[in-house]
Amino acid sequence: MSDAMPGQPSGSGPVVEGPHDPEHDPRAAYVLEPEVVARLTDRILSTTGTTVQVSSPIDGAPVANIPQSSEDDVAEAFRRARVAQAAWARVSIDERARILHRLHDLVLARQDEIMDLIQIESGKSRKHAFDEPIHIALTARYYARTAHRHLDPRSAPGVVPVLTRIEVNQMPKGVVGIISPWNYPFTMALCDGLPALLAGNAVVTKPDAQTMLTALYGAQLLEDAGFPRDLWQVVAGPGRKLGTPIIERSDYVCFTGSTATGKVIARQAAERLIGCSLELGGKNPILVLRDADVERAAEGAVRASFSNAGQLCVSTERMFVADQVYDRFVERFVARTKAMSLGVGLNWDADMGALISEDQLEVVTRHVEDAVAKGARVLAGGRARPDLAPYFFEPTVLEGVTPDMQCFGEETFGPVISIYRFHDESEAIARANDGEYGLNGAVYTRDVARGREVARQIKCGTVNVNEAFGATFASIAAPMGGMRESGMGRRQGAEGIHRYTETQSVGTQHVLRFGPMLGMSDRAYARFMTASLRVMDKLGRA
Numbered sequence: 001m002s003d004a005m006p007g008q009p010s011g012s013g014p015v016v017e018g019p020h021d022p023e024h025d026p027r028a029a030y031v032l033e034p035e036v037v038a039r040l041t042d043r044i045l046s047t048t049g050t051t052v053q054v055s056s057p058i059d060g061a062p063v064a065n066i067p068q069s070s071e072d073d074v075a076e077a078f079r080r081a082r083v084a085q086a087a088w089a090r091v092s093i094d095e096r097a098r099i100l101h102r103l104h105d106l107v108l109a110r111q112d113e114i115m116d117l118i119q120i121e122s123g124k125s126r127k128h129a130f131d132e133p134i135h136i137a138l139t140a141r142y143y144a145r146t147a148h149r150h151l152d153p154r155s156a157p158g159v160v161p162v163l164t165r166i167e168v169n170q171m172p173k174g175v176v177g178i179i180s181p182w183n184y185p186f187t188m189a190l191c192d193g194l195p196a197l198l199a200g201n202a203v204v205t206k207p208d209a210q211t212m213l214t215a216l217y218g219a220q221l222l223e224d225a226g227f228p229r230d231l232w233q234v235v236a237g238p239g240r241k242l243g244t245p246i247i248e249r250s251d252y253v254c255f256t257g258s259t260a261t262g263k264v265i266a267r268q269a270a271e272r273l274i275g276c277s278l279e280l281g282g283k284n285p286i287l288v289l290r291d292a293d294v295e296r297a298a299e300g301a302v303r304a305s306f307s308n309a310g311q312l313c314v315s316t317e318r319m320f321v322a323d324q325v326y327d328r329f330v331e332r333f334v335a336r337t338k339a340m341s342l343g344v345g346l347n348w349d350a351d352m353g354a355l356i357s358e359d360q361l362e363v364v365t366r367h368v369e370d371a372v373a374k375g376a377r378v379l380a381g382g383r384a385r386p387d388l389a390p391y392f393f394e395p396t397v398l399e400g401v402t403p404d405m406q407c408f409g410e411e412t413f414g415p416v417i418s419i420y421r422f423h424d425e426s427e428a429i430a431r432a433n434d435g436e437y438g439l440n441g442a443v444y445t446r447d448v449a450r451g452r453e454v455a456r457q458i459k460c461g462t463v464n465v466n467e468a469f470g471a472t473f474a475s476i477a478a479p480m481g482g483m484r485e486s487g488m489g490r491r492q493g494a495e496g497i498h499r500y501t502e503t504q505s506v507g508t509q510h511v512l513r514f515g516p517m518l519g520m521s522d523r524a525y526a527r528f529m530t531a532s533l534r535v536m537d538k539l540g541r542a
């Protein structure tokens with residue numbers, strides 16, 4: 001591990017220096033130096049004395065022993081966060097935004113260290129790891145630059161023109177609980193927390209057990225940027241154990257993960273009448289219309305299906321292709337899929353890396369074997385590749401998938417895509433809208449206006465035209481989230497920060513009171529008010 005790891009000025013060195021650096025020596029182990037691990041894990045609030053070992057999906061080598069938090073540790077994390085939040089809420093919006101902007105610079109400067117950690121913990125390819133610092137830099141820049149737009153008090157029309165003045169304030173909720181998954185460990189650990197901090201909140205976060213070091217490195221970067229250390233608390237442990245104590249103490253909960261867990265969280269948040277945002281699973285469709293640029297669609301579909309080996313919430317698992325371009329498209333898509341370079345390692349060589357865990361490999365294998373046993377055809381991939389890494393599965397294209405197969409409607413969350421032919425567009429839209437999910441969709445067509453028209457008929461929180469997911473996901477001003485069982489609430493954009501605020505209206509009344517004045521009877525007052533309402537309506541007042 002380079003000395004420029006956490007807390008140090010920018011450096012772009014590899015994780016392990018010298019001849020044992022895996023970047024230069026293929027026999028080297030992907031283990032981190034103990035003092036680096038200790039510096040990171042010191043940030044976990046843990047008094048249990050127990051640890052859980054995490055190993056790398058690259059080669060199975062142990063990476064770190066992660067200290068585990070108890071319920072009391074969670075309580076202490078919230079206590080510290082509340083103290084820090086009270087002071088933070090008094091810091092000016094300009095100063096908060098300045099610190100957030102420094103994070104943008106730090107993330108870009110330390111992207112190599114960030115990507116090293118992401119790859120070691122997740123097994124993904126470097127180009128997919130790169131998406132994470134970029135997404136956080138984009139998020140930090142967007143919110144830093146738009147802080148006043150979202151957070152400044154604003155005026156609204158009062159009921160009596162001039163005499164009633166309304167000021168609307170966005171006040172921090174307090175302490176936000178964030179529970180995040182492993183698939184994009186840096187992005188998911190930070191992206192929802194940045195607007196929470198900017199809005200004046202503190203955060204208690206429980207990242208996924210497999211990817212704690214990346215999340216802890218993110219916490220270190222926040223402190224290096226200038227956020228007070230206690231403002232961002234990290235606890236570690238199984239979600240089933242720590243989820244409830246977190247929700248019991250949070251003023252708002254932000255969850256990203258599976259739909260099944262999201263429902264548990266929603267029930268607990270409802271019990272306490274606190275708000276929650278839930279970013280959940282998907283079974284995302286791409287529509288390739290008859291006038292699509294086939295090459296462009298094939299390129300986008302490969303990215304959409306196999307980014308991070310399909311372990312991306314917005315990645316595509318179903319593709320509906322118009323009859324007129326079906327053969328040409330499938331030929332190009334399959335050729336591109338077969339040409340992908342596969343592998344693990346801290347270099348830029350692989351187009352796709354490994355799955356993160358045995359559990360993931362089990363689901364992917366089961367879905368493919370079930371489909372094949374029931375008659376689906378494998379056009380590309382279809383096999384596990386233990387020769388590359390313990391949990392590697394080839395990018396896989398299936399044709400002839402039917403509703404009785406598990407991968408038809410269930411989220412695989414792996415590198416498996418089913419292709420279906422369609423004859424008319426309304427049938428394709430109906431099939432894309434089939435099922436319970438509604439996270440992300442894509443439409444490929446040369447007629448952009450038609451593409452947007454089709455997009456509006458797709459029941460997904462984000463839909464991309466002539467792009468698979470990047471256009472919406474990377475546009476931080478665009479709200480992002482799921483319809484139906486894909487979630488509730490939105491990250492990004494105004495919604496992404498306002499979820500962490502309480503909206504307060506302050507009304508100030510001048511001169512005129514609400515009620516009869518100057519000896520007016522109630523009846524005369526009612527007549528006067530009725531006449532006033534009619535006049536205001538005539539004047540076009542809202």
Ligand code: NAD
Pocket residue numbers: 179180181182183184188206207208209237238239240241242243244256257258259260261262264265278279280281282312313411413439482486487
């Ligand atoms: P998961 O729901 O099992 O776990 C996610 C997080 O929740 C982890 O930190 C876990 O420890 C915690 N958790 C588990 N049980 C809990 C409980 N009872 N109470 C509180 N916390 C609990 O999900 P996963 O399998 O790790 O992640 C993959 C899923 O996440 C996929 O379905 C994927 O689509 C979804 N995802 C969605 C988005 C999005 O933005 N919509 C992004 C990434 C992942």
